[in-house]
Amino acid sequence: MATADVIKPGTARAPVPPFTPEHEELRETCRRFVAAELAPYATQWEEERWFPQEVFEKMAAAGLLGLKYPESLGGQGGDYLHDAVLVEELARCGSGGLAAGIGAHIGIATPPIFKFGTEEQKERFLAPAIRGESIGALAITEPDAGSDVAGLKTHAAKVDGGFLVNGSKMFITNGVRAGFWVTAVRTGADPRHGGISFLIVEPQEGVHTSKIEKLGWHASDTALMSFDDVFVPEENLLGELDGGFKLIMANFQWERLLMALGSVEGAQAAFEKTLEYVGERQAFGRPIGKYQVSRHKLAECAVQIQAGRDLTYHCLRLFHAGQDAMREVTMAKLFTQRMCVDVIDDCLQLHGGAGYMAEYPMERALRDARLGPIGGGTDEIMKEILGKTMGL
Numbered sequence: 531m532a533t534a535d536v537i538k539p540g541t542a543r544a545p546v547p548p549f550t551p552e553h554e555e556l557r558e559t560c561r562r563f564v565a566a567e568l569a570p571y572a573t574q575w576e577e578e579r580w581f582p583q584e585v586f587e588k589m590a591a592a593g594l595l596g597l598k599y600p601e602s603l604g605g606q607g608g609d610y611l612h613d614a615v616l617v618e619e620l621a622r623c624g625s626g627g628l629a630a631g632i633g634a635h636i637g638i639a640t641p642p643i644f645k646f647g648t649e650e651q652k653e654r655f656l657a658p659a660i661r662g663e664s665i666g667a668l669a670i671t672e673p674d675a676g677s678d679v680a681g682l683k684t685h686a687a688k689v690d691g692g693f694l695v696n697g698s699k700m701f702i703t704n705g706v707r708a709g710f711w712v713t714a715v716r717t718g719a720d721p722r723h724g725g726i727s728f729l730i731v732e733p734q735e736g737v738h739t740s741k742i743e744k745l746g747w748h749a750s751d752t753a754l755m756s757f758d759d760v761f762v763p764e765e766n767l768l769g770e771l772d773g774g775f776k777l778i779m780a781n782f783q784w785e786r787l788l789m790a791l792g793s794v795e796g797a798q799a800a801f802e803k804t805l806e807y808v809g810e811r812q813a814f815g816r817p818i819g820k821y822q823v824s825r826h827k828l829a830e831c832a833v834q835i836q837a838g839r840d841l842t843y844h845c846l847r848l849f850h851a852g853q854d855a856m857r858e859v860t861m862a863k864l865f866t867q868r869m870c871v872d873v874i875d876d877c878l879q880l881h882g883g884a885g886y887m888a889e890y891p892m893e894r895a896l897r898d899a900r901l902g903p904i905g906g907g908t909d910e911i912m913k914e915i916l917g918k919t920m921g922l
């Protein structure tokens with residue numbers, strides 16, 4: 531909620547920059563879509579461990595899959611700020627896995643094609659992705675290379691007309707349902723950063739995927755993948771040969787910023803529900819919100835959310851202005867992911883036993899939020915990056 535009033539939700543205020551009244555109109559559209567098409571089914575899809583393809587089709591019909599992409603490719607001709615609004619609103623859908631599946635498609639799998647792809651690749655992969663016909667996944671992490679991205683081993687040998695890929699990938703969001711995987715592979719002689727390229731891999735014999743059970747994000751398919759002698763034609767090379775590390779780095783800033791936006795709004799949604807709950811729930815003859823300890827806890831949560839929002843919007847303004855925001859985005863990712871877990875944990879505590887029950891939203895919210903300090907680069911890696919910016 532860009533009105534940035536965590537204490538009294540809904541209080542009318544001018545939009546907080548970089549958002550404008552136009553973004554707030556889009557927010558209304560997104561909020562209505564989430565309330566009508568996603569939130570009512572969140573529990574069902576969590577239980578089914580899957581959400582239907584139809585979600586992407588409906589989002590495409592509403593123009594929500596291509597907000598930042600040009601009209602020539604079927605997009606809406608907007609920019610990253612429009613996607614930021616959508617991501618904030620998706621955080622209110624009631625399922626981290628659903629938001630993650632949609633987010634991986636629009637936020638991490640398709641941007642590298644837009645930024646580094648040829649016109650032909652954009653037509654073949656991005657346009658159908660914007661139409662919701664083909665879903666994307668970004669496949670970087672491997673069983674033996676997560677934080678240490680440059681240690682990835684999946685190998686692409688140069689053969690006549692393309693590459694022969696062998697190896698495996700781990701924890702890939704949308705990995706089972708994907709119609710294409712934007713995949714990091716090792717092509718060069720350099721065993722580290724300088725030997726990585728990206729290939730757009732399409733479903734075929736030799737590509738195997740399986741879903742992994744996990745603590746949260748139940749509606750999303752997180753995949754273990756293997757490639758056994760998979761032929762990828764050379765026209766599917768994305769960006770420069772052996773220049774893939776640049777592509778990984780380019781995407782990280784936006785991915786981490788998206789995660790920060792989602793976590794601030796996730797914490798905000800939990801806060802609002804808890805504010806309502808403590809006003810209704812009685813103990814010892816009065817609403818639990820009337821106890822000073824509850825009031826103080828919620829006051830602390832409000833400060834944490836506001837601090838996270840301000841830091842995140844600061845990054846968004848820098849990013850939108852085209853400035854290098856690596857240091858600030860790293861801080862925002864680090865701060866907001868843990869903040870979200872802590873705020874939701876406090877909210878769960880204020881719900882008492884009900885907070886622990888699947889019937890109430892805090893139980894799922896806490897499980898889903900726990901991914902934040904791990905995915906997209908762990909807290910420890912964020913601190914390592916910040917340490918390096920200090921010359922340490």
Ligand SMILES: Cc1cc2nc3c(=O)[nH]c(=O)nc-3n(C[C@H](O)[C@H](O)[C@H](O)COP(=O)(O)OP(=O)(O)OC[C@H]3O[C@@H](n4cnc5c(N)ncnc54)[C@H](O)[C@@H]3O)c2cc1C
Pocket residue numbers: 634668669670671675676677678700701702703704744747752901904905906907908909910911914
């Ligand atoms: C649900 C889910 C969805 C995901 N989706 C995707 C996806 O779509 N695409 C994709 O490519 N990846 C995805 N990932 C992978 C994710 O980005 C990695 O899990 C993450 O980067 C951490 O890597 P790792 O799991 O290998 O942990 P490891 O690198 O094995 O780290 C284990 C622990 O060691 C710590 N550690 C590692 N190195 C250091 C160091 N130098 N200093 C201090 N501590 C260190 C870590 O912080 C961590 O606490 C997903 C993961 C999950 C859980």
